[in-house]
Amino acid sequence: MSGLLDLPPHHLLAAFQAFFALSIGHALMDFPLQGEYIATGKNWRLLKKLADPARPPAIWIWCMAAHCFMHGGAVWVITGSFLLGLVEFTIHWIIDVAKCSGRTSFHQDQSMHYLCKAAYSSALYFGWQAPF
Incomplete structure (x- = not known):
């Protein structure tokens, strides 16, 4: 499967483009596309506090899986x-x-997510090729 990043590896511009694209993807998935249902549903502690019979704490694993x-x-x-x-x-x-x-x-969470994006971009920059 070809990705949106078809520049050759080892180009700094390719690494910046990869980081930028991955950051956009992260922002979309973590904010507008996550939605309140998944944001609340993936947090079992919050579900227990809410005590909403329509959203029992057991749904956290499904909401977390969908989000991930x-x-x-x-x-x-x-x-x-x-x-x-x-x-x-x-x-x-x-x-x-x-x-x-x-x-x-929240700030630590977001920082770790963006560090992952930087790591993926670095891997692509240094020419890492996944076997699949």
Whole structure:
């Protein structure tokens, strides 16, 4: 699958373009496309506080999975790398569970997400090619 980033590796412009595209994807998935239902539903602590029978705490895993699939899919589409998409799904899950558990703040959460985007861009810059 070809990604939106078809510049040759090892070009600084390609790395900046990758970071910019990944940042746009992140902003879209984390804010307008996440929506209130998923934002609330992925946080089991908040669900317990709300005590809404229409949104039992058990739905958190489905909401978290949907949210992380959206992010992983964005990385896959932008980079053309299924492996980076899978890495994003996994790391996004870990980072968001830490935030929903109260172990990190909103700012720490967002900083870690953007550090991941910088790491993916760096990997592409240095010519890393996923086997799939």
